[in-house]
Amino acid sequence: MIRRAFSAGRLDGLTQWLVPLAVIAAWQIAVSAGWLSTRILPAPSDVAEAGLRLARSGELARNMWVSFWRAAVGFAIGGGIGFAFGLANGLSKRCENVFDGTLQMVRNVPHLALIPLVILWFGIDETAKIFLVALGVFFPIYIDTQHGIRSVDPQLIEMGRAYGMTPSELFWRVLLPGALPSIFVGVRFGLGIMWLTLIVAETIAASSGIGYMAMQAREFLLLDVVVLSIVIYALLGKAADTVARILERICLSWHPAFQRT
Amino acid sequence: MSTTALRRAAPTVEFPATAALPSAPPHGLAVTIDGLSKSFGGNAVLRGIDLRVAAGEFVAIVGRSGCGKSTLLRLLLNLEQPSGGGFFFDDGAARVCDPRAARVMFQEPRLLPWASVIANVEVGLGAERRAVGARQRALDTLDAVELADKRDDWPAVLSGGQKQRVSLARALVSGPRILALDEPLGALDALTRIAMQRLMERVWLDQGFTALLVTHDVAEAVTLADRVIMIEDGAIAVDLRVDLARPRQRGSAGVAALEGRILDRLLSGAALADRTALR
Numbered sequence: 001m002i003r004r005a006f007s008a009g010r011l012d013g014l015t016q017w018l019v020p021l022a023v024i025a026a027w028q029i030a031v032s033a034g035w036l037s038t039r040i041l042p043a044p045s046d047v048a049e050a051g052l053r054l055a056r057s058g059e060l061a062r063n064m065w066v067s068f069w070r071a072a073v074g075f076a077i078g079g080g081i082g083f084a085f086g087l088a089n090g091l092s093k094r095c096e097n098v099f100d101g102t103l104q105m106v107r108n109v110p111h112l113a114l115i116p117l118v119i120l121w122f123g124i125d126e127t128a129k130i131f132l133v134a135l136g137v138f139f140p141i142y143i144d145t146q147h148g149i150r151s152v153d154p155q156l157i158e159m160g161r162a163y164g165m166t167p168s169e170l171f172w173r174v175l176l177p178g179a180l181p182s183i184f185v186g187v188r189f190g191l192g193i194m195w196l197t198l199i200v201a202e203t204i205a206a207s208s209g210i211g212y213m214a215m216q217a218r219e220f221l222l223l224d225v226v227v228l229s230i231v232i233y234a235l236l237g238k239a240a241d242t243v244a245r246i247l248e249r250i251c252l253s254w255h256p257a258f259q260r261t
Numbered sequence: 262m263s264t265t266a267l268r269r270a271a272p273t274v275e276f277p278a279t280a281a282l283p284s285a286p287p288h289g290l291a292v293t294i295d296g297l298s299k300s301f302g303g304n305a306v307l308r309g310i311d312l313r314v315a316a317g318e319f320v321a322i323v324g325r326s327g328c329g330k331s332t333l334l335r336l337l338l339n340l341e342q343p344s345g346g347g348f349f350f351d352d353g354a355a356r357v358c359d360p361r362a363a364r365v366m367f368q369e370p371r372l373l374p375w376a377s378v379i380a381n382v383e384v385g386l387g388a389e390r391r392a393v394g395a396r397q398r399a400l401d402t403l404d405a406v407e408l409a410d411k412r413d414d415w416p417a418v419l420s421g422g423q424k425q426r427v428s429l430a431r432a433l434v435s436g437p438r439i440l441a442l443d444e445p446l447g448a449l450d451a452l453t454r455i456a457m458q459r460l461m462e463r464v465w466l467d468q469g470f471t472a473l474l475v476t477h478d479v480a481e482a483v484t485l486a487d488r489v490i491m492i493e494d495g496a497i498a499v500d501l502r503v504d505l506a507r508p509r510q511r512g513s514a515g516v517a518a519l520e521g522r523i524l525d526r527l528l529s530g531a532a533l534a535d536r537t538a539l540r
Contacts, residue, residue: 155367155369155371156371156373158340158371159367159371160384161340162338162340162360162365163360163364163384163385163387163431164360164361164387164388165384165387173373173376173384174373177373177375177376178375180375252375253415254374254375254376254415254417255374255375255417256417
């Protein structure tokens with residue numbers, strides 16, 4: 001009983017780190033023993049050292065902040081517009097008839113294919129990156145918000161009407177909470193696309209940010225900085241997902257799937 | 262400090278937690294159904310229903326599935342529009358049911374899963390939810406269905422019978438004048454159903470609302486109702502007064518005899534329908 005509680009509680013948080021730690025350990029050993037050339041992959045210790053060096057010079061913090069800012073602004077704009085369209089098209093059939101067809105058509109264009117066009121429009125300015133991130137984040141949030149509103153139990157909506165809820169009460173007390181689980185799926189998808197878009201955009205056209213840092217390091221054959229950039233992207237992605245999970249846990253505490261046992 | 266504490270404590274003395282419902286005078290609403298018909302597409306479900314339900318009367322509506330008995334309730338609650346005819350409430354004074362006067366209990370509990378038990382009960386208060394004493398009314402009603410200790414739980418952790426009791430509390434909290442019951446006990450197990458029937462009868466005797474119970478359980482209809490109406494082919498086929506003393510014992514001779522009569526009629530109708538279908 002005690003063992004089960006222990007393994008279910010504290011160890012669960014630790015077990016997910018076992019594999020990454022083992023991989024890093026094996027990697028370190030392989031490089032130190034000379035099985036793996038440092039021209040292919042620098043040792044984890046070298047990557048950490050590069051991280052420290054860049055952190056001391058302030059370069060790392062500056063580039064991370066720039067990337068984080070682009071991601072956040074792009075996500076807020078794209079997610080906000082996607083959420084608004086998702087609500088409108090989920091709630092109103094007429095609205096859906098007007099917009100959904102066009103949006104579904106645009107959705108089938110890979111947004112990264114627009115990079116040449118976006119560079120021509122905005123140069124390698126901030127606007128270009130934010131535009132691409134916003135475009136990428138828009139669709140998952142739009143689709144899952146619309147789907148969430150649509151899939152709210154019609155029996156609950158009828159109950160709300162029978163109990164005299166006004167349209168705004170019906171929205172805030174029935175439709176929005178009912179759509180929330182699906183909206184969170186969209187948010188987590190959107191976060192993944194957000195990082196992907198940013199990485200591509202920053203490696204192709206940027207003068208700052210993590211992606212730029214990686215590309216510049218490549219020019220000078222600084223393999224450790226390249227690997228460091230990749231690791232930072234992974235950690236940032238993980239951090240964003242963790243925040244989304246925590247929010248999900250708080251907002252959906254009523255949901256049997258998120259109930260703490 | 263101590264006087265403030267005393268003053269703060271005083272109101273709780275005035276509102277002792279009792280099993281009694283928020284006091285409501287007998288105030289059922291009379292309903293007259295006048296030539297009511299409803300068709301979906303070309304399919305006529307109800308063809309000219311005429312019925313007078315007195316204030317505070319308990320009427321059970323039985324019939325085979327698909328006979329339109331649930332549609333009748335939905336029309337009453339203004340969830341659908343009649344194809345012809347309509348309703349008169351309060352002896353002809355109103356044609357449309359005041360949404361605050363009528364409450365409904367569905368076959369499914371239909372509780373908001375993201376709202377606590379007490380918040381779900383408060384849904385029944387409608388716009389009065391924010392009024393002074395609303396929380397206390399909801400608590401008293403929850404107490405009357407014996408679920409006061411579950412007030413802060415999520416509906417997901419309740420059993421089927423408990424959920425339906427919360428749904429009953431939600432329907433009752435505003436002190437409705439008409440209670441529409443759309444097979445509310447159909448999905449419950451036999452024991453829970455009997456307990457719920459007793460609870461509903463007690464509440465009805467206490468509050469005096471007009472009750473319209475749609476059910477496929479003839480024994481339930483005979484146990485609870487003053488009158489049993491049977492709908493067949495979209496019209497009222499049987500209108501039977503049940504003059505048995507309350508509380509009625511399930512399985513007693515009087516109940517069984519009436520139940521038998523209604524069942525015979527239902528089954529003969531079914532046999533008739535089968536024969537026509539075969540032909």
